Amino acid sequence: MTGLPAGVAIRRLGPEDVELFNTLSEADNLFDEDPSVAPSGALTPDGARDFLADPSVLFWVAEYGSLTVGFLHCIVQRRRTAGPWAEILLMEMGVHLDWRRQGIGSALVSAMEFWMAGSDVLEVWVPANTYAVGFYLKSGFIADEGSILVKQLH
């Protein structure tokens, strides 16, 4: 992939990557806008394997040797209308705070777009946090109408 720092490579995770995935989950606060938040925490090995084996889950990492320096997680949403069979929702992405502004986020988005082009998927949505809006605009996203709302059951 062009534009990456030397030694950094991007690949999509599969069910064999449970250990890497859970190691990332235990330190993913370092990939957040605010690294003082708690990390997500690991899943059980079976839970992580099921997550990574789910065909609706797309999960890429950027690696420098054995070090994970970025990730991007999407879900594939099948469409009910004519046209492309699915669209994707970019659920979360992050670049380790020591590795930002070196093109890793852009390269992760390119990997996602490469998958889209090869899968007849033309649209990707992202519920962006304010911090990342400039990055998404630079990556070609545009603002859409309406608001994103959320409801949590207690």
Ligand SMILES: CC(C)(COP(=O)(O)OP(=O)(O)OC[C@H]1O[C@@H](n2cnc3c(N)ncnc32)[C@H](O)[C@@H]1OP(=O)(O)O)[C@@H](O)C(=O)NCCC(=O)NCCS
């Ligand atoms: C947003 C994020 C993923 C960008 O990753 P990155 O590897 O630093 O991005 P890149 O180096 O590929 O940036 C490409 C271009 O996007 C723009 N950009 C990147 N980060 C930006 C920011 N925080 N604000 C405004 N523009 C930004 C710049 O134009 C940059 O090019 P430049 O460095 O030549 O000026 C990273 O800042 C991050 O992990 N943030 C914390 C987590 C987060 O906010 N995730 C998004 C959740 S919705």
